[in-house]
Amino acid sequence: MASAADPIPASNLPPFPHHSLTVATIDLSALAHNLVQIRRRLSPSCDILAVVKADAYGHGAVGISQALVRSGINRLGVATIDEGLALREAGVRVSVLVMGAVLPNQLPDLMAHQLTPVIHDPSIAARFAELAQSRPEPYPVHVKVDTGMGRLGLRPEEVLPMLQSPSFKGPLRAEGLMTHLADADNQNPEFTMAQLTRFRSVVGQLAAAGLSLPLLHVANSAAIFRHPSAHFSLVRPGIMLYGYSPIPVIESPPDLRPVLSLTTQVVQVRALAPGESVSYNRAFVATRSSRIAVLPIGYADGYNRSLSNRGHVLIHGCEARIVGRVCMDMTMVDVTDIPSVMPGDEAVLIGRQGSRQISAADLAAWLETIPYEILCAIGPRAPRVYR
Ligand SMILES: Cc1ncc(COP(=O)(O)O)c(C=O)c1O
Structure with a gap:
């Protein structure tokens, strides 16, 4: 006779639908709106390479890339080969630039899937050239010059010698x-x-040597706004696409719409007597008779533990303060002053409810970080739902 400890035969398992109460909703009309805002700032000769690294800043790289391609984008930027392969596997066929460092042992896979590498070091170029030698056509690459970021790239004086090498x-x-x-x-x-x-000086040296590269690109979101002279032939927006200004305090903020909302549902409402506490280390102790709603989201979902006793969510259009330590899978909020909160009620962690809104920029302010980190941290347990 089968016991409860026996493995379940695979054939007895029903299909796996999503049961997550926490959902990241991705508003593709907001994405299209933000793209229009970017295009408006560019001259007709300047194209867009849309940055979809880090799972499109947490928005889901495949869904976002497919939507961008439908809107006419034909260049995408990722950080790693695996991010590029995931796009290819999903049928994304446009040019994909792998902007992060690539080491020689990764190059065969990169070429097999027609991803475009960024050469950041002359020694990589030599190794890559050996691997590409047998191909009928020269393999396209981009070259990164470090003009002051102090991170990845050739020194300005290394670019011309490398491009003149065999x-x-x-x-x-x-x-x-x-x-x-x-x-x-x-x-x-x-x-x-x-x-x-420094960048222009490298371009000038190449031109003087008779080399002209078709694509010159420098500008991230902040430079798209602040520095039209940095636009060249391509710009590389990331955060603006997702609806956030790259510049925290700005005189005339761009008209951008947040693309991602993060919601969950109340799973329990508990009564707390004065003196009773909530969660690990009793970091919150009730000073009055309270009602506490339990939310099934925690730091494993990217809801940062430093939000313990800090910040709020929206329930019934009201602010419900986070109380006690944020746990791995659960967060508690005070709903004492919000009437008739019940299990199943929606809680908004990022997004709009009624007349109130919480943005990733608000969470970033509570946590003393930037919206980028808030968005990228949202974990894979929350399905991305596109509408
Ligand atoms: C090389 C490169 N270009 C462009 C971007 C996009 O930057 P932003 O999101 O500020 O527009 C990034 C992101 O960090 C990057 O690493």
Whole structure:
């Protein structure tokens, strides 16, 4: 006779629908709106490489990329080869630039799936050229020059010698030259201007040697807004696509719409007598008769533990304060002053409810970080639902 401890035969299992009470809803009309806001700032000769790394900043790279391609985007940027492969596996066929570092042992897979690497070091170019030698056509690559980010890239004086080396006389074709700005969100443009001068000087050296690369790209979201002189032939927006300004305090904020809402449902409402406590370490002790709603979301979902006793969610259109420690899978909020909260009621962690709204920028302010980190942290347990 079968006992409860026996493994369940696979054939006895029903299909697996989603049961998550926590859902990230992705508003594709907001994405399209933000794309229009970006396009409005660009000259007709400037194209967009949409940055969809880190699972499209938590929004789901496949769903976002497919929507962007439908809106006419034909260049995407990811950080890793695996992110690029996931797009290819989902049938995304447009150009995908792998912007992060690629090491030689990763190159065969990258080429097999027609991903475009960024060369950040002359030694990688030489190794890559060896691997690409047998191909009928030169393999397209972008070259990254470090003009001041102090992170990844060739030094300005290394670019011309590398492009004149045998690697670029057959096996490889330099399709693009890029750099990344370290301080484009700063009101003081001095450092950005210095980076642009260094970039232009490299472009000038290449031109003087008879080399012109079709794609020059520098601008992230902040530079798209602040520095039209950084637009060149491509721009690389990330955070703006998802509805957030890259510049925390700005005189005339861009008209952007947050794309992601994060909601969950109340699973229990508990009565608390004065002196009773909530969650680990008793970090919240009731000073009055209270009602506490339990939410099935925690730091494993990217709802940061530092929100313990800090910040709020929206229930019935009202602010419900987070009380006690945020746990791995649960968070408790005070609903004493919100009438008739019941299990099943919606709680909004990011998004709008009634006349109130919580944005990823609000969470970032509570946590002393940036909206990027809030969005990227939202974990895989919350299904991304596109509408
Ligand atoms: C190389 C590169 N380009 C563009 C971006 C997009 O930046 P943002 O999200 O600020 O627009 C990033 C993101 O960090 C990046 O690493």
